Amino acid sequence: MAKFNGTGARPVGRGPIASEQVPSGLTHEGAPGYARDAKSELFLLAVSNMVGEQDFYEDADxxxxxxxxxxxxxxxxDPDWFAGFVRWLRTEANMRSAALVAALEGARARVEAGEHGRSRQMVDAAMARADEPGEALAYWTGRYGRAVPxxxxxxIADAAARLYNERSLLKYDTASKGFRFADVLELVHASPAADKPWQGDLFKHAxxxxxxxxxxxxxxxxxxxxSAALxxxxxxxxxxxxxxxxxxxxxxxWxxxxxxxxxRVDKARLWEALIPSMGYMALLRNLRNFDEAGVSDGVAERVAxxxxxxxxxxxxxxxxxxxLSAYRAAPSLRWAHxxxxxxGHCLENxxxxxxxxxxxxxxxxxxGVRLSKRSDLSRAQxxxxxxxxxxLRCADADLVQFDNTSEAVPVRRGDAMLKVVERFWGARGGTxxxxxxxxxxGGHDRVVIVTDEQVWGGYRGQEPLKAVPPQVPVYTWNLAGYRYGHGxxxxxxxxxFGGLSDAAFRMIPLVEAGRSADWPWAR
Known part of the structure; x- marks a missing residue:
């Protein structure tokens, strides 16, 4: 009789986030905890880490x-892996502070090890907005002093040449910044880009x-x-x-x-004049202001x-x-659709x-811990x-919320995602x-658990993944990046997998197809 080659034999895929197979530690709530290898732990921490933020089980330091x-x-x-990770972290995972700190600390470690290669490119890749060269210097000098390798x-100079222009000077070069554009330029000796003939004048004026x-x-x-004339x-x-x-x-x-x-002017008319030149994030964060000022439906349709x-x-x-934050803040329903x-577009992966x-x-x-000091949303949300x-995207799904109890969350085909979210309890009991x-x-083809993995080790404590038959795949989506996982x-x-964006979700279909899912920047 065949021992392995039965009718149910299927190829099993591998994922990039690897842990030990026998627990060596405990979760923060006392259940068996599985340590991950260094790259896996770094990945999960980085994609959920706002840097300098107090967490539920870890203080900021x-x-x-x-x-x-x-x-x-x-x-x-592994500098090649790390360089790809930093670029992906900033450009696809959309983690601004984590990418910047990773690049700077990674460069420091390599310089101290006598390895200067790749550091310049890593630092440049971690910046995508014109205020970030100043952020980089503020972090470095605040931690290591003014001696910058x-x-x-x-x-930083490469990033300044790539990102500095007239509009960014107006937006970000303000007295509220400890490191203004001039401070960056003078400290790192940035040269104007060869393909930007106007940048010499800009740097001099800054x-x-x-x-x-x-x-x-x-x-x-x-x-x-x-701008000065206006x-x-x-x-x-x-x-x-x-x-x-x-x-x-x-x-x-704006x-x-x-x-x-x-x-001195009508607020609705002023917003209607500003809206055509406002960026996406500025529109998103001002929906309440548009409603309170009485912006017309015609203009609102263009914003929508x-x-x-x-x-x-x-x-x-x-x-x-x-x-979700914008939806909750806007008083009218004209933005909901x-x-x-x-x-939906943001979650295409x-x-x-x-x-x-x-x-x-x-x-x-x-x-229930907030995602950051400036966020009004929690990890639970x-x-x-x-x-x-x-x-909503699965062919047939049972959606369940749980703490120390659990119950189904109703989901019907055609439901709006923002309405489904309103059916959850919110953070409350144990894990x-x-x-x-x-x-x-009950005979599901797979289980997906969205969690911080800090399972309680009390009287009913059991390793969660052992409650699922071994032939059924279980995917844990980690939102916290703590050291020990629940399986x-x-x-x-x-x-x-994990993170606060959808970027790493694309690994799941690869695993289901029986393939090895590589790191998302290595595809």
């Missing part, structure tokens, strides 16, 4: 120290205005000259701020326009069309939680799975988004994952 330690070892041991300087408040603007810098004239005639083309050509930000106008456009969503690099479509799927969403008390997205699995598993990962149908 402890979490950041663990992050730095993992970065230091990995950047030295050449590879770090050159990486330095001049840092040291002389009334520094004249070179004639070749048209946006800055138009500001001067608007002091006497604020109605000039109601001209959309004048605002656009002067690079006027913050500056509102400040200049004060209460931009919010729902898949290309605009992709370019905006917004995390899914931004759309656009935000629902935008959220969430797979459409055949068969029956059990989706378990952790709503325990530890999941991020879990709700991913759980709802999976359930009895295994009990939730036992109560709701093994990387083989035998047990896999862990």
């Amino acid at each position: 402890e979490r950041d120290a663990r992050f730095r330690s993992l970065v230091h070892s990995t950047a030295v041991d 050449k590879p770090v300087k050159r990486g 330095i001049d205005r840092r040291h002389q408040a009334e520094a004249p603007i070179p004639e070749g810098l048209g946006v800055l000259n138009r 500001r001067s004239r608007a002091d006497a005639d604020p109605e000039l701020l109601l001209d959309p083309e004048a605002l656009r050509s002067a690079g006027m930000t 913050e500056n326009a509102l400040s200049l106008a004060g209460d 069309a931009k919010l729902a456009d898949p290309g605009e969503v992709a370019r905006s690099r917004q995390l899914p939680m931004r759309f 656009a935000l629902e479509k935008a959220l 969430v797979p459409r799975l055949d068969g029956r799927t059990l989706v378990l969403v952790d709503q325990s008390y530890s999941m 991020a879990a709700q988004i991913f759980g709802a997205a999976l359930a 009895e994952t295994a009990q939730a699995v036992r109560d709701h598993f 093994p990962s990387g083989e035998s149908g047990r896999h862990t």
Whole structure:
């Protein structure tokens, strides 16, 4: 009789996030904890780490120290893997601070090890916005002083040449910043890009205005000259701020326009003038202001069309939680459909799975920690988004929320994701994952658990993955990046992925196809 080659034999895929197969530690709540290898632990921590933020089970200093330690070892041991990771972390996982700190700490570790190669490129790759060279220097000097190694300087200089322009100077070079554009340019000795003939004048003016408040603007810098002229004239005639083309050509930000106008012009008309030149994130965060000012339905329709456009969503690099936050903040329902479509585009990597799927969403008390000090959303709400997205895209799904109890969350074909999210409890009790699995598993083809993995080790404590038959794959979507996981990962149908974006979801179909899913930047 065949021992292995029966009718149910199927190829088993492998995942990149690997752990030990026998637990060596404990979760923060006392259940058996599985340690991961350094790359896997770094990946899961980075894709959920806002840096410098207090967490439920780790204080900010402890979490950041663990992050730095993992970065230091990995950047030295495998620089090729690490360089791809940093670029992906910033450009696809959309983790701004984590990518910046990873690149800087990785470069430092390599310099100290006598390995200078790749550091310059890593540092440059971690920056995608013009305020980030200043952020990089603020982090470095705040931690290591003003002695900046050449590879770090050159990486920051490359980013400055790539990102600095007239509009970014107006938006980000403000007195509220400890490191202004001039400070960056003088410290890293950035040279103007060869294909940007105007950048020499821009760099010189950035330095001049840092040291002389009334520094004249070179004639070749048209946006800055138009901005200065509009500001001067608007002091006497604020109605000039109601001209959309004048605002656009002067690079006027919505913050500056509102400040200049004060209460001297109608707010609805001012917003309607500003909206054509506002970026995606600015539109998303101001929906409440548009409603409160009374922006017309015609203008609102144009805003909604931009919010729902898949290309605009992709370019905006917004995390899914931004759309839920905007939906909750906006007082009217005229944005709801656009935000629902935008959220769907943002989650395009969430797979459409055949068969029956059990989706378990952790709503325990530890999941109630806010994603960052500036966020009004919690890890529990991020879990709700991913759980709802999976359930709505699966051919046949049972969506369940759990803490120390559990219950089904109703999902019907055609439901709006934002409405499904409203059916969850929110964070409250303990983390009895295994009990939730036992109560709701019934011949499903797979199980997906969205969680921080900090299973309780109390009287009903059991390793959650052991409650599922070994031939049924279990995917854990980790939203916290703690050191120990609730089960093994990387083989035998047990896999862990994670993050606050949808970027790593594309690995699941590869595993289901019996293939080895590589790191997402290595595809």
